[in-house]
Amino acid sequence: xxxxxxNMRTLEYxxxxxxxxxxxxxxxxxxxxxxxxxxxxxxxxRRLAFVGHGVSHAAFGGIGLAAMLGxxxxxxxxxxxxxxxxxAFCLGAAALIAAAGANRRGVxxxxxxxxDTLVGVTLVxxxxxGALLLHVRARSGPIGxxxxxxxxxxxxxxxxxxxxxxxxxxIGAGMVLVAARRPLVFWAFDEPAADAFGVSCARxxxxxxxxxxxxxIVAMKLAGVLLATALLVLPGAAAxxxxxxxxxxxxxxxxxALLGVLGGLVLSFEADLPPGPxxxxxxxxxxxxxxxxxxxxxxxxxx
Amino acid sequence: xDEPAVLFERVTFAYPGARGAPALESISLRVDAGQxxxxxxxxxxxxxxxxxxxxxxxxxxSGRVExxxxxxxxxxxxxxxxxxxxxxxxxxxFPVSARQCVLMTACAxxxxxxxxxxxxxxxxxxxxxxxxASDFARVPIGELSGGQVQRVLIARALATSPRILALDExxxxxxxxxxxxxxxxxxxxxxxxxxxxxxxxxxLRTAAGASGASDRVACLxxxxxxxxxxxxxxPQVLAEVFQHDLADIFGDxxxxxxxxxxxxxxxxxxxxxxGNAGQPHKHAHS
Numbered sequence: 059x060x061x062x063x064x065n066m067r068t069l070e071y072x073x074x075x076x077x078x079x080x081x082x083x084x085x086x087x088x089x090x091x092x093x094x095x096x097x098x099x100x101x102x103x104r105r106l107a108f109v110g111h112g113v114s115h116a117a118f119g120g121i122g123l124a125a126m127l128g129x130x131x132x133x134x135x136x137x138x139x140x141x142x143x144x145x146a147f148c149l150g151a152a153a154l155i156a157a158a159g160a161n162r163r164g165v166x167x168x169x170x171x172x173x174d175t176l177v178g179v180t181l182v183x184x185x186x187x188g189a190l191l192l193h194v195r196a197r198s199g200p201i202g203x204x205x206x207x208x209x210x211x212x213x214x215x216x217x218x219x220x221x222x223x224x225x226x227x228x229i230g231a232g233m234v235l236v237a238a239r240r241p242l243v244f245w246a247f248d249e250p251a252a253d254a255f256g257v258s259c260a261r262x263x264x265x266x267x268x269x270x271x272x273x274x275i276v277a278m279k280l281a282g283v284l285l286a287t288a289l290l291v292l293p294g295a296a297a298x299x300x301x302x303x304x305x306x307x308x309x310x311x312x313x314x315a316l317l318g319v320l321g322g323l324v325l326s327f328e329a330d331l332p333p334g335p336x337x338x339x340x341x342x343x344x345x346x347x348x349x350x351x352x353x354x355x356x357x358x359x360x361x
Numbered sequence: 362x363d364e365p366a367v368l369f370e371r372v373t374f375a376y377p378g379a380r381g382a383p384a385l386e387s388i389s390l391r392v393d394a395g396q397x398x399x400x401x402x403x404x405x406x407x408x409x410x411x412x413x414x415x416x417x418x419x420x421x422x423s424g425r426v427e428x429x430x431x432x433x434x435x436x437x438x439x440x441x442x443x444x445x446x447x448x449x450x451x452x453x454x455f456p457v458s459a460r461q462c463v464l465m466t467a468c469a470x471x472x473x474x475x476x477x478x479x480x481x482x483x484x485x486x487x488x489x490x491x492x493x494a495s496d497f498a499r500v501p502i503g504e505l506s507g508g509q510v511q512r513v514l515i516a517r518a519l520a521t522s523p524r525i526l527a528l529d530e531x532x533x534x535x536x537x538x539x540x541x542x543x544x545x546x547x548x549x550x551x552x553x554x555x556x557x558x559x560x561x562x563x564x565l566r567t568a569a570g571a572s573g574a575s576d577r578v579a580c581l582x583x584x585x586x587x588x589x590x591x592x593x594x595x596p597q598v599l600a601e602v603f604q605h606d607l608a609d610i611f612g613d614x615x616x617x618x619x620x621x622x623x624x625x626x627x628x629x630x631x632x633x634x635x636g637n638a639g640q641p642h643k644h645a646h647s
Contacts, residue, residue: 103455237473244465247455254416254444255466255521256437302456302501 068327082221083213083280083333087319089221089228090277090289095312096235097273098294100266103246110287112177113152113267114274118283119184120147121208122191130202137219145275151180152271156264185283211282211334213326224276231272238265243304280319285334289315292341299345299352314344364430366525366557367392367415372424374407374414384410386584388424392577394524397551397558399591402581402602408561409447411581412527415559416442429524443518445528448510453503459513460498463488467520488516492546508539512546519550525557526550532562 071080101110120143124130129139158171188208195201207215235242245252245262252259270290277286297311322337329336369390375383385407392398400408413419414426417433428436436442457465467481467488489498492512497505502513511531518526531547532540551558560575580587580602587598 239473240465240469240471243457244469247457247462247465248446251444251446253418254413254437254442254446255469256440257469298456302503303458304456304461307456 068324071327078218079214080327082218083216084320084323085221086216086224086276087280087323087333087337088316089224090273090280091293091315091319092312093228093231093273093276094289095293095315096232096308097266097269098290098292098315099297099307099311100242100246100294101270101290102294102298104249104266106266106270107287107291108174108177109155109267110270110274110290112155112181113148113271114278114286114290115181115283116147116151116184117144117274117278117286118188118208119191120144120188121203121283122188122195123147125195125201125203126191132217134219137217141223141275144278145271147184148271148274149268151184152267153264154180156260156267188283207282207332209282209284210332211278211280211285211337213280213323213333215279220279227272227276231269234265235269238262242266280333281337282332282334285338288334288338288341289318292338292345293318296341296345296348299348300355314341314348318344363394365391365427366394366396366429367398367559368425368427369411369415370425372414372422372426374410374419374422377421382583384583385414385422388581388585390579390585390588392557392559394429394557395555396576397548397560398577398579399575400559400561400579400581402563402586404563406563406582406602408563408581409529412529412559412561416444416527440521441523442525442527443521443523445511445514445518445526445531447529447533448507448514453510455502457502458499459494459502459505459509460485460489462502462513463516463520466517485516485520488519489513491519491550492516493542506539507535508543511535511539511543515546515550523556525559527559527561529561530563531560533564 071077072084101107121130124140124143127139127143129136129143155173155176158173158176189205192201192205192208203215241252241257242262242265244255244257245259249259252262273290274286277289281289293311293315294307296314297307300310301307318341319337321340323333325331325336325340326333367390369388372385372388373383374385388411390398400411402408410419414422415428415433417428417435417437420434426433428441431439431441463485464477464481467485468477471478471481486495486498489495492515494509494512494516497509502510505513515526515528515531518528526547528547532543535543547558547560550556558575575591577589578587578591579585580598582602586602
């Protein structure tokens with residue numbers, strides 16, 4: 059394929075007559091990246107990647123339930139209902155896992171849930187429930203979505219209202235993140251000592267989990283259930299390779315997230331592939347580059 | 362009479378759901394303002410638990426605990442105790458410099474939408490200088506040696522302007538030279554800043570060194586085995602408290618708890634609660 063034709067498609071989609079079909083996905087992707095960039099730093103530093111997976115996979119049960127309730131149809135009311143149901147699943151899982159993590163702090167030593175066990179249980183339970191509900195619903199006619207687009211994301215699932223919602227939620231969550239940045243960083247740095255310094259572990263953990271749930275909901279339609287957490291892990295993982303200055307890590311993480319979603323969308327447009335896997339593959343590529351750059355920087359320091 | 366800095370009266374604490382003997386049993390001790398108390402005892406003896414109760418982190422104890430006349434929880438809210446936790450290597454791979462580590466504590470109350478106040482920066486720099494950490498203030502925390510990290514954590518504890526400094530195993534996993542520097546630092550903070558110091562240690566040698574500098578020593582293994590001025594401490598008391606550790610080193614060892622308790626009683630000294638004659642003590646020999 060000649061290079062000129064490769065570039066054509068993206069430009070044609072974004073500036074051609076059908077741009078209303080594509081712009082919401084691009085706009086939502088930028089909002090998602092700006093929110094997930096800083097969050098992923100906390101996920102990586104606090105080792106919550108698996109927890110993030112648990113929260114995002116919980117959405118699949120919600121998607122199944124939304125299909126059963128006939129909410130996967132165009133229209134603002136149905137769309138709001140869809141987000142309410144999926145959001146309840148994600149935030150419910152987030153709160154449940156946060157609560158389990160909170161009593162790990164040494165107050166209760168016996169008979170408690172381990173965080174990873176709980177994640178493992180919610181993850182498979184919600185996936186199974188979603189799959190069964192979608193199957194049952196499919197017997198009585200089209201469900202308005204495909205299992206594949208739920209799992210791996212779709213450009214066309216992101217409509218104008220979704221993009222607006224992504225920006226509103228993203229800005230709101232971003233403001234919370236800025237307001238709580240000092241206690242959040244303290245907790246992430248030293249969870250065992252946080253309470254002694256007046257930073258409530260339980261509250262910080264719950265706050266971060268709820269923000270993760272929100273980010274997953276916003277990223278869901280674009281990246282899909284299985285890949286939504288990529289944006290909550292990969293940018294932070296790449297950023298901590300590139301710098302050991304906290305401010306720089308946050309900026310780099312947002313930059314990597316933006317490059318990832320925009321590069322992934324271009325790849326998706328050009329190759330006519332689902333956006334979720336394209337975004338993830340670009341992010342993985344950026345992570346590999348970051349690892350190489352990080353190793354190079356360290357060996358120069360030593361040498 | 363001045364109110365004590367830290368007061369424990371017949372404090373018993375068991376972790377919820379834990380079976381068997383409580384982690385702490387009938388602990389009574391008193392630390393006056395400006396004193397230095399070394400709490401020594403073997404691993405699992407309840408030293409950290411005692412510290413956490415004083416810090417207001419473990420509710421659900423029975424008995425009375427006061428920190429400058431307040432309940433531990435309100436003392437914590439007033440930031441009366443600066444806490445130097447046990448250092449864990451795993452958490453130190455974090456992209457902050459030594460200075461940022463102290464600064465984030467000094468600025469904990471500043472809302473996120475405000476920038477760091479310059480006054481806080483100057484305060485943090487003075488703390489770093491006080492603990493001898495100015496030279497590596499800008500170095501990432503993960504690249505510091507154990508002793509350097511400990512100094513930064515002490516500066517962090519001081520950033521809340523506390524009246525009590527509580528250190529949990531500050532000298533563990535630090536080389537001998539570093540230990541000397543650190544204990545001298547702790548002693549000088551105690552002397553020059555008038556801080557009340559609670560120092561926890563399980564290491565017999567460290568404990569002996571630290572207790573030499575302390576006004577008071579508490580030997581803890583679930584119950585208090587000794588709580589008085591350090592000169593009253595005898596090899597028997599140490600042997601009794603550390604019997605399992607000593608058994609590991611010397612093998613079979615018999616310690617007469619009753620005799621140790623007698624030895625531990627310096628006549629007429631206030632606030633000492635030696636031994637527990639009624640307690641059946643496990644002996645190391647079998």
